[in-house]
Amino acid sequence: MSPTDRHDADDVDESDFAAVSDTLADDPDRFTDEDRTPERSAISGHARNGRVAADGGSSSVSEFQQMADVSMTDAERRRQWIDEKILAPARIVWSDWRARTGVLVVLSYLFVGTVGLLLVTEPSPNQGGYLIGAFRTLEYPLGTTQSGVSLLSQVVHATPSMLTMVASGAVFTVCLGTVFGTIAGYKGGTADRVLMVVTDVMMTIPGLPLTIVLASALQIEGNPVVIGILVTINAWAGLARAIRSQVLTLRDAEYVEASRIMGMETSVIISGDIVPNLMPYITMNFVQQARAVIFGVVGLYFLGVLPYNSSNWGVMMNAAVNRAGAISSPAAFHWLLVPMVAVIGLALGLTLLAQGADRIFNPRVRARHAETVASDDDEGGI
Amino acid sequence: MSYVLKRIAQSVLTVYVVISASFGLVRLLPGGPLDYLRAQAVQQGGSDLSMSEINARIAAQTNIAVNEPMYVQYYEYMAAMLQGDFGVSTRYGDPVMSIIGPAIPWTVFLTATALFLAFTIGVSLGAFMAYREGSRFDVASTGVGLVLNSTPGYVLALLFVSYLGYRMQLFPTGGRYASELTVGFNASFLGSVLYHGALPIASMALVGFGGWALSMRGNSIRVLGEDYLRVARLRGLSTRRIAMRYVARNAILPMYTGLMIAIGTVFGGAVIIENIFAYPGVGFYLIQGINARDYPLMMGGFIIITIAMVIGITVADLTYGVLDPRAKGGGSRESY
Numbered sequence A: 001m002s003p004t005d006r007h008d009a010d011d012v013d014e015s016d017f018a019a020v021s022d023t024l025a026d027d028p029d030r031f032t033d034e035d036r037t038p039e040r041s042a043i044s045g046h047a048r049n050g051r052v053a054a055d056g057g058s059s060s061v062s063e064f065q066q067m068a069d070v071s072m073t074d075a076e077r078r079r080q081w082i083d084e085k086i087l088a089p090a091r092i093v094w095s096d097w098r099a100r101t102g103v104l105v106v107l108s109y110l111f112v113g114t115v116g117l118l119l120v121t122e123p124s125p126n127q128g129g130y131l132i133g134a135f136r137t138l139e140y141p142l143g144t145t146q147s148g149v150s151l152l153s154q155v156v157h158a159t160p161s162m163l164t165m166v167a168s169g170a171v172f173t174v175c176l177g178t179v180f181g182t183i184a185g186y187k188g189g190t191a192d193r194v195l196m197v198v199t200d201v202m203m204t205i206p207g208l209p210l211t212i213v214l215a216s217a218l219q220i221e222g223n224p225v226v227i228g229i230l231v232t233i234n235a236w237a238g239l240a241r242a243i244r245s246q247v248l249t250l251r252d253a254e255y256v257e258a259s260r261i262m263g264m265e266t267s268v269i270i271s272g273d274i275v276p277n278l279m280p281y282i283t284m285n286f287v288q289q290a291r292a293v294i295f296g297v298v299g300l301y302f303l304g305v306l307p308y309n310s311s312n313w314g315v316m317m318n319a320a321v322n323r324a325g326a327i328s329s330p331a332a333f334h335w336l337l338v339p340m341v342a343v344i345g346l347a348l349g350l351t352l353l354a355q356g357a358d359r360i361f362n363p364r365v366r367a368r369h370a371e372t373v374a375s376d377d378d379e380g381g382i
Numbered sequence B: 001m002s003y004v005l006k007r008i009a010q011s012v013l014t015v016y017v018v019i020s021a022s023f024g025l026v027r028l029l030p031g032g033p034l035d036y037l038r039a040q041a042v043q044q045g046g047s048d049l050s051m052s053e054i055n056a057r058i059a060a061q062t063n064i065a066v067n068e069p070m071y072v073q074y075y076e077y078m079a080a081m082l083q084g085d086f087g088v089s090t091r092y093g094d095p096v097m098s099i100i101g102p103a104i105p106w107t108v109f110l111t112a113t114a115l116f117l118a119f120t121i122g123v124s125l126g127a128f129m130a131y132r133e134g135s136r137f138d139v140a141s142t143g144v145g146l147v148l149n150s151t152p153g154y155v156l157a158l159l160f161v162s163y164l165g166y167r168m169q170l171f172p173t174g175g176r177y178a179s180e181l182t183v184g185f186n187a188s189f190l191g192s193v194l195y196h197g198a199l200p201i202a203s204m205a206l207v208g209f210g211g212w213a214l215s216m217r218g219n220s221i222r223v224l225g226e227d228y229l230r231v232a233r234l235r236g237l238s239t240r241r242i243a244m245r246y247v248a249r250n251a252i253l254p255m256y257t258g259l260m261i262a263i264g265t266v267f268g269g270a271v272i273i274e275n276i277f278a279y280p281g282v283g284f285y286l287i288q289g290i291n292a293r294d295y296p297l298m299m300g301g302f303i304i305i306t307i308a309m310v311i312g313i314t315v316a317d318l319t320y321g322v323l324d325p326r327a328k329g330g331g332s333r334e335s336y
Helices: A018-022 A028-032 A047-056 A074-095 A097-114 A151-187 A189-204 A207-218 A224-231 A235-250 A254-261 A266-303 A313-324 A330-360 A363-369 B002-028 B033-045 B051-062 B070-082 B096-131 B136-149 B153-167 B187-224 B227-234 B239-276 B282-291 B295-323
Strands: none
Touching: A074 A097, A097 A151, A097 A330, A151 A189, A151 A224, A151 A235, A151 A266, A151 A313, A151 A330, A189 A235, A189 B002, A189 B239, A189 B295, A207 A224, A207 A266, A207 B002, A207 B239, A207 B282, A207 B295, A224 A266, A235 A266, A235 B239, A254 A266, A266 A313, A266 A330, A266 B239, A313 A330, A330 B136, A330 B153, B002 B070, B002 B295, B033 B051, B051 B295, B096 B136, B096 B187, B096 B239, B096 B282, B096 B295, B136 B187, B153 B187, B153 B239, B187 B239, B227 B239, B239 B282, B239 B295, B282 B295
C-alpha cells in the first residue's frame, strides 16, 4: 500500500499504485533510506511484559517465552530505560535546529510563567508615566499603558493563565479526539457509524462562533481551564476523523490480529497496540492544537466576548485598541504590539516543535541516538 | 448515489441538532437568555405591560411561546425556524433573517477568495519548494512559511489597518464599498468592492498559505520518493506530465480533508477580521448581537452561519467522491 493513504483518505486501504511498487521490491537501497518512516513500525506495549520475564525466567520456560540470554541488573535496566525514553529523544530534539529552537522558546515561556512572576513586579496602575514608548527607559523596557501600568509586568503576569488555557484546550482535544478516533476506527460496524455521525455533526459547526454563543449564553466564569476547553469545544472532531483513518490501516496488522486472537480486551489492544503507533501523529496534533488555542483565545478576548478573571494578552490588545485607540494613534501602538509579539513568539515555538517532533518517534532516528541500543544502521557504513 | 443521500441526510441532521441545541440554550438555562429578555421587556415597557403581553413579545422575538407546554414550544420553535423565521432582533427591531441574510454573500466573498488564494499559492509554492529541496529558495520559503503560519490573521489585520489604513491612508478602514456608489454591475462598484475587501482578504490569505505550502512540500517530497514515480520516469514520461498527474494529484489528495476543516476555521475566523475592518458581514452582526445582549440576533446569526457552512462543506465533500473514487466504497468492514 502507498503512504498516500496515511493521512486523510477515509475508508481506503489500498492504493492504485501498490502493484507498481512491487516491481522495485528487489532494490535494497530503498530499505536503508533513514528518513523514511517505516510503514508499520510495530511498537507494541506488550514488549514490556516480555522483557520482565527475561531474567526472572526459570529453566522450565519454553523457547517462546525466553526473550534474551543475557540477564540485566535493575540498575542496568533503569539506565537503559532512561537512555531510551528520555536521553535519546532529547538528543534527537537537540540535533534538529527546528525542534531545538522550538523547545527553547516553549521552555522560556514556561520559565517566564513560573520564575518570571517572582522577578517582575506585579502590574498595577501608576507604576510609571503614561504611555511611555517601548525601549525608552530601563525601568519600563516595554513601555507603559495609558494608566501607567508597566507592559512588561502585564505580559509576564498574563503568561500563567495563557499557558493553562493552552494546556487544558490541547489536552481536552487530543484526549477526546484519540478516544473517538481509535474506538470508531478499531471497532467498526455500528459503533463506528454512530461515533462518526456525532463527529461529523460536531465538525461542521463553526468553532469560534459556537464558542462565542456558548460563552454568552452559559454565563461562565473566567476560569482559564474552562476557557481553554470552551475555545476548542469541537476541535476534537477533526482530529478524531484523522485518527480514525490512520487506525483503519492498523486494525488488521499482524500483531493487532494476534492480540485479538489471544482474546485481549479491546481497551488493552487499543492502548497497547494501536495508540503507541499513533503517538507521533497525536503529539504533532497536541502541539498544533496548542497553537490553535492561543489564536482563538487571544482573538476572542481581543473582541471582548469572553469572561476573564485575570489579565491576558488578548485583554491587553482589547484595552490598547478600545481605551487608547492604538490602531489609529502611533503613541499607543506599542501597547498593541507587545502582546502580539508574545502571541507570535509562542506560536512560532510550538510550530517549530511540531515540525521537529515527528523525528522523535521515528524508530530508526531514535535507535541511532540511543547509546544502549545496537543500531541497525551501524553496519551500513556511511 | 447512496453516498450522496447519506451525506445529505447527515447535513440535515447537523442543522437539526444545532437548532435544537439553540432552543435548549435559550429556553432551558436558568438565568439565561429568556430571563434576560423578560427583564428587558419589563424595563422597556414599564409596569403597565401585563404578563401575557410580555410573553407575546418574547414569542415574537424568539419564536418561543413561554406559556405553552414544553413540547409545543419546541415544535413551534422548530416549525418557525424551518420556515426561515429566525426571530426578531431586539436591538435593530428587524427580523434576524433580513439583517444576516444580506450579509452572507459578503462573508462568503471574503472567506472564499481568501481560502482560494491561500490554497493555490500555497500548493504551487509547496510543490516548487519540494522540487528545489535544500536550495536557498527552499530554506527561505520554509522560514517565511513558518513565521506566517505562526501569525494569527487578526494580528496581520491589525497591522494592515493601522499602517496601510490609518497612517498611510492607502486603504479604507471600514465598510463593504464606498458609500456614495450605487450597487450595480459596473466597473467602479466592483472596483470599490475589491478595494474594500483587499485588506481583509490579504490578512486571511497571507497567514493561510504558509501552512498549505509546508504540508504540500512534505507530501510532494514523499511522493517524489515513491516507486511508482521511478517507474514513470523509466517509462520516459515527460517531466510536465509526471509533475501534474503523478506528483501534484497524489500530494494534494491528503490535504483535501484539511481543506474542508479550513472552510470552517476561515469562516469562523472571519468573525474577528470583519470586526477589525468594520466589514458588515455575518461575523460583524454576530458580535453586534453579543455586545448588545441581543439573543435573537446572536442565536439566529449562529444558526444561519452554521447552515451556510453545512452547505459549503457538503458540496466540498461530494466533490471529493469525484476526485477520489475510492471514497465512495468502504464501510463494509468486519466489526470487532
